[in-house]
Amino acid sequence: MRKPRALLVSITIAVAAMSVVHAQDWPQWRGPLGNGIAADANLPLKWSAKENVAWTAVLGGQGVSTPIVIGDRVIVTSQIGTGVRRPGNHPRLTQGGDATAAGERAIATGAADDGKTFFVVEAYSFADGRRVWQHRLEAVGTLTGVHDKHNLATPSPTSDGTLIYAWFGTGQLVALTPDGKVAWQRHLGTEISPFDIQWGHASSPTVHGDLLFLLCDHAPASYLLAVDKRTGKERWRADRGKGLSSYSTPFVVNGPGGDEVLVNSSERVDAYAAATGKHLWHTGGPNRFPIPVPVVHDGIIYMSRGYRSGPYLAMKPGGSGDVTKSHVVWNVETGAPYVSSLVYANGLLFMANDTGIVTAVDAKNGDRVWQHRVPGVFSASPIVAGDRVYFVSEGGRTLVMRAGRTAEVLAENDLDARLVASPAASRGRLFLRADDRIFAIGR
Numbered sequence: 001m002r003k004p005r006a007l008l009v010s011i012t013i014a015v016a017a018m019s020v021v022h023a024q025d026w027p028q029w030r031g032p033l034g035n036g037i038a039a040d041a042n043l044p045l046k047w048s049a050k051e052n053v054a055w056t057a058v059l060g061g062q063g064v065s066t067p068i069v070i071g072d073r074v075i076v077t078s079q080i081g082t083g084v085r086r087p088g089n090h091p092r093l094t095q096g097g098d099a100t101a102a103g104e105r106a107i108a109t110g111a112a113d114d115g116k117t118f119f120v121v122e123a124y125s126f127a128d129g130r131r132v133w134q135h136r137l138e139a140v141g142t143l144t145g146v147h148d149k150h151n152l153a154t155p156s157p158t159s160d161g162t163l164i165y166a167w168f169g170t171g172q173l174v175a176l177t178p179d180g181k182v183a184w185q186r187h188l189g190t191e192i193s194p195f196d197i198q199w200g201h202a203s204s205p206t207v208h209g210d211l212l213f214l215l216c217d218h219a220p221a222s223y224l225l226a227v228d229k230r231t232g233k234e235r236w237r238a239d240r241g242k243g244l245s246s247y248s249t250p251f252v253v254n255g256p257g258g259d260e261v262l263v264n265s266s267e268r269v270d271a272y273a274a275a276t277g278k279h280l281w282h283t284g285g286p287n288r289f290p291i292p293v294p295v296v297h298d299g300i301i302y303m304s305r306g307y308r309s310g311p312y313l314a315m316k317p318g319g320s321g322d323v324t325k326s327h328v329v330w331n332v333e334t335g336a337p338y339v340s341s342l343v344y345a346n347g348l349l350f351m352a353n354d355t356g357i358v359t360a361v362d363a364k365n366g367d368r369v370w371q372h373r374v375p376g377v378f379s380a381s382p383i384v385a386g387d388r389v390y391f392v393s394e395g396g397r398t399l400v401m402r403a404g405r406t407a408e409v410l411a412e413n414d415l416d417a418r419l420v421a422s423p424a425a426s427r428g429r430l431f432l433r434a435d436d437r438i439f440a441i442g443r
Contacts, residue, residue, distance in 0.1 A: 041386025055129030081117035086145030133180035304336030
């Protein structure tokens, strides 16, 4: 069936407006290069709920995924409906204190249409926060039980400038055009294996070249999948066995023999050839809840493994088999954050942990340079803009510090909102996502 000419024209215009990822876009969780560094150094320094907020947009649902920015549009995902709450005790980062006072509380929930659960992808105008379009996807299949602090819309969307890719905790994956039309969609939970991981799926899709990488380390089956980003068809699948778990996102680094896909999982850190899926090397030992992703600077990979005061290390890409003795530059056994990832700036690695301790370590050897204690619980990964590091706490406070060898606080800003998602930055604005809304900070 031929499409009406008017529809073809509108799609062509929309694609042309968003067909290239620019340096100042924020096309994926952790930014243009996946390292948490903003191309624009002139981000806002001070704001509040009533000051220096360009706009606030109420979302169609709830969630903790990070928004992305492509051209003149801000894209975000959420969930409508309460889903399934896993029975028993739920994880808390606050230890020995009042979790609510620290800003740690359950995600807001809302009733769905006819008792159903829907996943939502929405686009908002960069200029004024006006909703441009909304795409709804009804949840299909068994809903995995989650904890109080997130839902099945936790994976952040990503984009190559031509299509927008959104993935959800049932295994449903959709590629949308810039105007919200479905280009292709799949359901990995029914096609390959059910999505079954304690507390629910959280890994986000990673786009690189003409491939989309998807990590599914779950109890029934564990695999790393590469699909054609234009069609969704499988290009390769690396079987990783059964019983693994990972909440981390695949990360691509350039190795001596070609691009490598790094995976932080419960068993160890693995690397695969991006072109073929061949397993290349591994290091590290078991880790119960692997969440953070690596960063790379000058050919060195820096990463933390996650869980309570877990290890963090520096290593070189390349090698074969167990590279612990040959490619690990240094390793610190304890002190890294449970959830958030590291960020690199000016020869230092910055991190904020679960108990409100902000730390800077020397990237050359992992030695601590300074620590600063601040009230709050940090799940969001920090970002760097120029000589500033932005740390966002769950209680709504953003700490802005100098990216230097002394602990210098530049500003503390309070939005009075629950902020679990990592921030996004583009064209002089900082985007902070609360459960049910986005704040665009900056004039």
